[in-house]
Amino acid sequence: MESCYLTMSEKRFCFLVRCLWFDDMHDRAVRKQFDKLAPIRDIFTLMVDHFQKYYCPSEYATIDELLLAFRGKCPFRQYISSKPAKYGIKTFGLVDPRTVYTLNLETYLGVQPDGPYTISNASQDVVLRLVEPIFGTNRNITGDNWFTSMPLIISLKEKKLTYVGTVRKNKREIPKEFLPNKQRVETSSVFGFQKECILVSYCPKKNKTVLGISSMHHGDAIDEETGDKKKPDIITFYNRTKTGVDLVDQYCQNYNVARNTKRWPMFIFYNLLNVAAINALFIYKANHTENIKIKRIDFLQDLSWELIKPQIQFTIETLPIELRRRAKILLGEKDTVAIETERPDGSRGRCYDCGRARDKTTRRWCCFKVDKVVQGIGISKTGNVARRFFKNTEKVSELTGVDVNLLNRFSVILTAMTSGSEINYERFDKYAKETAELYVRLYEWYRMPPVTLDPKITALRTESRKPLTTLPPEVVFLLNI
Secondary structure (H helix, E strand, C coil), X not given: CHHHHXXXXXXXXXXXXXXXXXXXXXXXXXXXXCCCXXXXXXXXXXXXXXXXXXXXXXXXXXXXXXXXXXCCCCCCCEECCCCCCCEEEEEEEEEECCCCEEEEEEECCXXXXXXXXXXXXXXXXXXXXXXXXXXXXXXXXXXXXXXXXXXXXXXXXXXXXXXXXXXXXXXXXXXXXXXXXXXXXXXXXXXXXXXXXXXEEEEEECCEXXXXXXXXXXXXXXXXXXXXXXXEHHHHHHXXXXXXXXXXXXXXXXXXXXCCCCCHHHHXXXXXXXXXXXXXXXXXXXXXXXXXXXXXXXXXXXHHXXXXXXXXXXXXXXXXXXXXXXXXXXXXXXXXXXXXXXXXXXXXXXXXXXXXXXXXXXXXXXXXXXXCEECCCEECCCCHHHHHXXXXXHHHHHHHCCCHHHHHHHHHHHHHHCCCCCECHHHHHHHHHHHHHHHHHHCCCCCCCCCCCCHHHHCCCCCCCCCHHHCCHHHHHCECC
């Protein structure tokens, strides 16, 4: 959160998001006459091209559809009752099931106007467009029954690709022996062989069958690991490789960068960012085998830091002094802001502690600004005076004449009492008595009044407990840790 705060303000971030467009608005109306995806076509094509350029997928790939939940106005928004979101933008994806790397994406646009972007939405044509980057590589494609057809298997075989998938029971090519019937024995399998592929009908229970087809397998092998279920190899292979697109959808929902928007181009852009982050993780793992077990949340935090770090470095000199100091701490740089008690040339200038609001000019700094007294409450910013007073004990000693060691001991006592941790009573009592003796020895003309607050009561554990790493070692010594 600190890094986000120092990058830009929330107001500027919302302004940039509101003004973010992905095309030239002047000729958009002309392009929309031929392409429904015109507002984001360029950036969509660019990112998909980079997905294919920087990663070589494994020997298996999965094709499936996913519905991106969106209820705003969109000319190609879909309603699918079987999906949890019901309404959204339908997208087809080609994913590597081993690494969950997205290789290709295509947004379903319905019927496009006549022109260069007119395409067929038939399942076979959708598959051929998605697998075009891996033509001739002898890989296998896994798809569900919406994509599966005999013409598709023959076309993929011509492109040197194999196919494994389920088949709908209403296909005209399916023999009656492969359809559900009450005479079938449970866990039995029926195989049908052709030159191009193998058809299998598996009966998991009475009067129910699962139809699978494969152009990669060449026999009627049964997977022995399934035990009494006796599932065919084709079915178990399909179950292992069918989840690629579903995993991508799940990962996008776990760490989603999307914000509420009614603009569908922005919604598609957010989805592209989610997919790009997932792809970046698996490219990183492939190139850094020594850090292959890195958690996704840690990778996303490191990735976001590397993206916003140049912006902080670019604007650091224009930030106010306090924000500049915090930014340099975040960047690991040494703070070069010098704090002097007196100006070298003796000229008058604004007090460093008072800031611009007060606009107090002086040759020296104005001691410390005391908060306004509020009746029955104390001061307007409780604790602010004490923090400023003990921030530089040497400077306070010079201005007030109080011993530096005594000031440091007072600071330790107050910090321990307000730390939110349980105090070690014996150590604290000894330390307080030594401080009182030092006080009386140095300033005998005034006696310290007795302490009326019980440190154990004052320093109860609270939800706002300070991290121990931020406390001085003298304070940690007085606490029960």
